[in-house]
Amino acid sequence: MSETITRILVPTDFSPHSDAALEYAVALARRLDATIGLLHVVDDPFLSGAWSPDAFVPNATEFLADLVADARRRVDDSVARIAATGIPTDAAVVTGPPVRMIVEHARTGEFDLIVMGTHGRTGLAHAVLGSVAERVLRSAPCAVLSVKEPLPHREHSRRQLSSVVV
Numbered sequence: 001m002s003e004t005i006t007r008i009l010v011p012t013d014f015s016p017h018s019d020a021a022l023e024y025a026v027a028l029a030r031r032l033d034a035t036i037g038l039l040h041v042v043d044d045p046f047l048s049g050a051w052s053p054d055a056f057v058p059n060a061t062e063f064l065a066d067l068v069a070d071a072r073r074r075v076d077d078s079v080a081r082i083a084a085t086g087i088p089t090d091a092a093v094v095t096g097p098p099v100r101m102i103v104e105h106a107r108t109g110e111f112d113l114i115v116m117g118t119h120g121r122t123g124l125a126h127a128v129l130g131s132v133a134e135r136v137l138r139s140a141p142c143a144v145l146s147v148k149e150p151l152p153h154r155e156h157s158r159r160q161l162s163s164v165v166v
Helices: 016-031 060-083 097-106 123-129 132-139 152-165
Strands: 009-010 035-042 089-095 113-118 141-147
Touching: 009 016, 009 097, 016 035, 016 060, 016 113, 016 123, 016 141, 035 060, 035 097, 060 132, 089 097, 097 113, 097 132, 113 132
Parallel strands: 009 035, 009 113, 035 089, 113 141
Antiparallel strands: none
16 A cells, blocks of 8 residues: 555445545545546446346346446546546446445556545445445455535535645
8 A cells, every 4th residue: 555645546326425525535636636536337237136137128238338328428527527627537437346346446546545435324224235335445455535425514514624625
């Protein structure tokens, strides 16, 4: 692990939690003169078991290609917004199990830090759904910073943090 942070990986699922993590990563990258790598993992619904083989999809290959193309457009939009701030940014859209793909991308891309959003589920929801952030934390080759989207009543804390980080 590097003592300095020069490459920040931001996995995104396009949720408000991921958006908050990306915003935080942009502020860190600006402060640290680091680059950002944006990553979206398309979890193949047939391989992950989300859909059974009995589910009827007229053209599964085309459906998966559409998911990847849509993700690519969304990632490219994010890259353009980040690049407008002057922060060097690259992006990837990959298919596979999210945790494994995030950890593998962090390792092969030699990232120093992963900044990712977390839904902050607890109790039964956490037990049933698990936490991608938690599983990434356990196996990542670098430091992991999880960012919870601020609640509306905590907005003032967020502004204070932004002024300190930026």
